[in-house]
Amino acid sequence: MAMPFEDTPDMKQVAAITNSWQRPELPIRWKYLTPTRNVVELVQMVSQGLAKIKSGGYKSRLEVSLSGWLYDFIRANVKRGRVFDLGQVLRQGSADCLGYAKLFTLLGRLFGLDVGVIEVVVDNAGRYVPHTAVLVRLENHRWRMIDLWYGAKNIRHLRVGLQAKQCGTWRIKDLDVKEVGAQEEICYLPDPCVDAITLHIRGNRHLERQDYAAAINCYSQAIQLYPGNARLFYNRAIAYENLGEYEKAKADYARAVADDAAIIRILATEHDEVISLVDLDAKGIGRLAQEVYLLYHGFATGRKVPLPRVARRFGLSEAETRAIISSVETHWGRNEK
16 A cells, blocks of 8 residues: 555554554454454455455445444554654554544555545534544445544534545535535545645644744645645745745735635634543543543534433443543543533
C-alpha cells in the first residue's frame, strides 16, 4: 500500500508496534481467524477475504463489523492526547482527532476498507469546530462517519468537508449532512488535503510562538495542497499582518471571507467541552464509563440522551447508570447535570 500521508512511518514499524497492542475479540463474522495471529496475518486474511466477496449486502455488513472492531482496537491502545503526527501517534499511543483519523485510515486501508479523512465544519451539536473524523465507504454507495474523539462508531456531524461527485466530476465541498444524499457519490478528502491540514496545525503552532515567517511557510505549502480551505488564508493573513505586510494580509483576508461557506470555516473554535474530552483518558476513566457518559451528554448523538435510554443501551439499571455518570463527573472534576 502506498503511504497515505507524509508523516506515515515505515510499514515495518507499523507492524512491530501494532503487533504488541492489546487486541479486542474479533467479531463473530471473523471467528474463523484465530486470535493468536499477528496483525500482519490478520491484515492479509481479512483484506483477501473482503476482496473475494461478491454479495454487496453481505460485504457491507462485514465492513461495518470490521470498522467497529478497528475502532475498538485503536481506542484500546491509543488514548486522547495532543499528537497529530502519525509516527508519534503510533510510538506514543496518544492522538488528537487528526491523529486518530490518520491512524484509522492507515489501518483501515490495510484491512481492505475504503476509508479516509473528512473535515468536520459543524459538529453534531451545532458547534463550529476545527475537527476531523473518518468516512468509511461501504458497498452499495452506503457510508458511515466514525469519530474516535467523540466516541462514536456511527456519527452524523451537521456539516463536513469531503469530495462529492456532481455530473460525473469530483469536487471538494463543504456539505450539510442533509445535502449529502443529493450527491451522486461522496468520498473522503484526497490525502494531500490531509497533509495540508497537518501543515495548518504546524503553522498554528509557529503562529502561537510568534514565528510568523515559519507560520507563513507552512500555510503557503498547505494552500498549494488544499486551496479551497479558507482557514489557511485567514491564518496566513494574521501572520502577514503581524509582519507588517498589510497588502498581502488584505488579499488573504479577502479570500478567507469570500462567501458564507468560507466564513463558517473561519468561525471555527476549539470548544472547552470538546477539548476537555482528553481528560477522560488522562484521568484513567474506563471505556464503559466513558461510553455511558458520552452518550448521556450527547457527544455521539448531538443532543443529550435521556438516562433510561442510556441504561437500556448498555443493559444497566437506571441507578447503575446514574452512579456511573456521577462517578465520571466527580473523578473528572465536572459537575454537569
